[in-house]
Every structure is written in structure tokens, then in C-alpha cells.
Amino acid sequence: MAKIAWGITGAGHFLRESLDVAAALSGVEFFASEAGAEVLKIYGVTPPSAPREDKSASTFACRAFAAGTYDLLVIAPATSNSVAKFVYGISDTMITTLFAQAGKCRVPIVVLPTDTQEIIDTMGATKPMRIYARPVDLENVEKLKLFPGVKVAATAAELSAAIAEVRSRKE
Numbered sequence: 625m626a627k628i629a630w631g632i633t634g635a636g637h638f639l640r641e642s643l644d645v646a647a648a649l650s651g652v653e654f655f656a657s658e659a660g661a662e663v664l665k666i667y668g669v670t671p672p673s674a675p676r677e678d679k680s681a682s683t684f685a686c687r688a689f690a691a692g693t694y695d696l697l698v699i700a701p702a703t704s705n706s707v708a709k710f711v712y713g714i715s716d717t718m719i720t721t722l723f724a725q726a727g728k729c730r731v732p733i734v735v736l737p738t739d740t741q742e743i744i745d746t747m748g749a750t751k752p753m754r755i756y757a758r759p760v761d762l763e764n765v766e767k768l769k770l771f772p773g774v775k776v777a778a779t780a781a782e783l784s785a786a787i788a789e790v791r792s793r794k795e
């Protein structure tokens with residue numbers, strides 16, 4: 625069974641939906657950014673297993689990609705902040721380093737960004753809210769789609785389908 629590293633960034637949008645997708649899968653290990661850990665608490669939700677929070681400056685966990693431990697990296701949900709870093713090659717946090725190292729080790733990546741459309745109607749921690757993605761956020765998602773080995777999902781259903789597609793290639 626393919627093993628998945630699943631990164632959770634500090635996003636409320638798609639958080640519950642992403643964890644629902646993850647809960648239906650086996651062989652998933654979770655990693656949360658510092659903001660991800662905070663937002664999980666704010667939303668009062670917990671992943672199916674405790675997320676790793678690697679606070680090392682170099683992200684020790686990224687060595688696992690070179691070692692072949694994971695067959696797939698999923699980042700869901702992915703904040704506009706992390707997506708911006710992905711597309712400009714910045715890897716100065718755990719999640720951005722996992723993204724960069726998975727790419728360098730040619731491990732497939734699936735990303736569910738929060739900002740894929742101009743108007744985002746989302747369920748906040750306690751009430752529904754409307755967010756307006758900025759042009760820079762939308763442009764960065766388009767740039768991410770051009771990355772080799774990266775699939776960008778726009779909904780939880782697309783996320784689930786993209787993971788299934790990558791897994792079917794491995795098994």
C-alpha cells in the first residue's frame with residue numbers, strides 16, 4: 625500500500641473537507657505547519673492521527689523522500705502563503721521544504737489550495753464567511769499547475785480523485 629505524507633497548512637477553508645478525504649485512506653502520515661497546528665485547534669478538528677510538527681531548521685522529515693519512504697505528498701489545505709512559497713522555490717518552513725524535497729526526489733505531489741477562485745464562500749471556525757482571493761493568489765495557483773509532477777485540485781472531490789489516480793499507478 626502506497627504511503628502518503630500529508631501536509632496541513634494554516635487554512636480553515638477546505639480543512640474539514642481535506643481531513644474527511646484523508647480519513648478514508650490508509651497509510652497516511654500527517655505533518656502540520658505551525659499555523660496549521662494553530663488552525664486545527666481554532667477549528668476544533670483533529671486529523672485521524674497526530675500530525676508531526678518538525679521544528680528543526682532543516683526539516684529532518686524531508687530526508688524520508690530521498691529514502692523512498694513516501695509514494696505521494698499531499699498538501700491539503702494549502703494556504704496562499706505556502707502556495708506562493710512553493711511556486712517561487714522558497715523552502716523555509718517544514719511544509720515548503722517537504723514540497724521542495726518531494727519535487728527534487730520526483731515524488732508525486734497533490735495540492736488543494738484555498739484560493740482557486742475569486743470569491744470563496746467558506747465555513748469559518750464558528751460561522752460562514754466570504755473571502756476574496758487576490759490576483760496574486762490566483763496567479764500563483766496557475767503557476768503551480770505548471771509544475772511537473774504536481775496535480776492541483778480545486779475541490780475535495782478533485783483531491784480525492786487525484787490521490788486515487790496517483791495511487792493506482794503505484795499499486
Ligand SMILES: Cc1cc2nc3c(=O)[nH]c(=O)nc-3n(C[C@H](O)[C@H](O)[C@H](O)COP(=O)(O)O)c2cc1C
Pocket residue numbers: 632633634635636637657658659660663666702703704705706717719738739749
Ligand atoms: C482561523 C484561521 C483561518 C485561516 N484560513 C486561511 C485560509 O483558508 N487560507 C489562507 O490562505 N490563509 C488562511 N489563514 C492565514 C494563514 O494561517 C497564515 O497566512 C499563515 O502564515 C500561513 O502559514 P503556513 O502557510 O506556513 O501554514 C488563516 C488564519 C487563521 C487564524
